[in-house]
Amino acid sequence: MVGAIWGIVFTYKNIARENITTPEDAAIPSTPVRGPFTLKAQADIIRTHALKISGGKTYAEMPRQIAKVDGNGQPVLDEKGEPVMTANTARDLWVTATTLTTALNLGIVTYAFSAFILLFGLISIWTGVVFWALSRRQV
Numbered sequence: 001m002v003g004a005i006w007g008i009v010f011t012y013k014n015i016a017r018e019n020i021t022t023p024e025d026a027a028i029p030s031t032p033v034r035g036p037f038t039l040k041a042q043a044d045i046i047r048t049h050a051l052k053i054s055g056g057k058t059y060a061e062m063p064r065q066i067a068k069v070d071g072n073g074q075p076v077l078d079e080k081g082e083p084v085m086t087a088n089t090a091r092d093l094w095v096t097a098t099t100l101t102t103a104l105n106l107g108i109v110t111y112a113f114s115a116f117i118l119l120f121g122l123i124s125i126w127t128g129v130v131f132w133a134l135s136r137r138q139v
Helices: 002-016 036-053 089-136
Strands: 065-067 085-087
Touching: 002 089, 036 089, 085 089
Parallel strands: none
Antiparallel strands: 065 085
């Protein structure tokens, strides 16, 4: 049980020191991220924003390179008339979004695992007390 409580406190402290607040369009808006529900809301909204920026495409669905465009939005062409290709920076955004959502989801798992261990500890103590009480009964 001590380990479970330590896991909950450790997770809470590490999340709190990041000073994350959910944005206005999150499922739980304008709330400091501390517990599993706000962690989930933040992870979900990061994915929603990343999808919006990438035009609804995930990392695997985006090409590695895209045509470079000028200030008017027209493709820049090389001497042969072929589009000049450049790295697709939207894929970089997905790497960042995936890293952040993975960290947030890991916090949820840590809370769930710690809660399970705490519950298991309480059940174990309760079972021990019941068997102790039964052993003290006169037959």
